[in-house]
Amino acid sequence: MHPELAEKLWLMVFGSGVSKAVLAQWSNQGIRFSSDPETAMGLVQHEGGPCGVLATVQAYVLKYLLFFSDNLGNPEVSDPSFALGQRRFYQSSFAARDDFSSLTEDGKTRALVHAMVEILFLCGTGKRAVVAFIGGVIREKVDAALEGISVESAIDFQKVLRIITFTSRKDAFNMLLANIPLFRSRLGAMLFLISSLLSRGLDCIQADRDDPSQPLVTAPFGHASQ
Numbered sequence: 001m002h003p004e005l006a007e008k009l010w011l012m013v014f015g016s017g018v019s020k021a022v023l024a025q026w027s028n029q030g031i032r033f034s035s036d037p038e039t040a041m042g043l044v045q046h047e048g049g050p051c052g053v054l055a056t057v058q059a060y061v062l063k064y065l066l067f068f069s070d071n072l073g074n075p076e077v078s079d080p081s082f083a084l085g086q087r088r089f090y091q092s093s094f095a096a097r098d099d100f101s102s103l104t105e106d107g108k109t110r111a112l113v114h115a116m117v118e119i120l121f122l123c124g125t126g127k128r129a130v131v132a133f134i135g136g137v138i139r140e141k142v143d144a145a146l147e148g149i150s151v152e153s154a155i156d157f158q159k160v161l162r163i164i165t166f167t168s169r170k171d172a173f174n175m176l177l178a179n180i181p182l183f184r185s186r187l188g189a190m191l192f193l194i195s196s197l198l199s200r201g202l203d204c205i206q207a208d209r210d211d212p213s214q215p216l217v218t219a220p221f222g223h224a225s226q
Helices: 003-014 020-026 051-067 080-085 093-097 105-123 139-146 154-160 169-178 180-184 188-200 202-208
Strands: 129-134 161-166
Touching: 003 154, 003 188, 003 202, 020 188, 051 105, 051 188, 105 129, 105 169, 105 180, 105 188, 129 169, 129 188, 139 180, 154 161, 161 169, 161 188, 169 180, 180 188, 188 202
Parallel strands: none
Antiparallel strands: 129 161
16 A cells, blocks of 8 residues: 555544554454354444444345345345346345344355445445455465554554455455455454545545544544544
8 A cells, every 4th residue: 555545544544643442443343243143144343433334334234134145146246237137126035034044154254245345336436346455364364464463553554455446346246255254354344444435535535524634433432433
């Protein structure tokens, strides 16, 4: 990532005086499902700050589980034209039976990835999705690779973040699916927030805001300001 972009992104998200407590909240929140059978469709939240990211992703995950779980194998199911091409908007076989016990881990993972793809393309006005990731991390050894990585400044952003821009939903889906362990890791929520911001464009984000002088993540609890 270019140093100027890293600095601008850091100041927009965290400002110039972010506390270690807030950074800890955003550095220890993955995007992953509950292991409890009764809440198996729900994403687990460890810290208070990233709730806005998790709630948004959760809403879209439920959309795919409830209405598109029979089509989760199609990497382009998040394309609006897919839903328009259906004769009717129907519940999935799982929802129709009110029984999600047979929903597989692979199915939930694909619903999560479809949700992420749709959100990022919505941020990119349907034209693009930018995915932020940590360079050099092997997906089979994500946790070990992240042990020595700290994200406490714009310089850290610049050192570890890499970005890829997609114009194809299929390509974005396949990349995210292949790298989903990284988004399940402790940096997952932060990486998805950054991906969403970059997909929208930092200048557009500032123009969208009521008060662009304030960071998006605010003290003392690390919640999103807008």
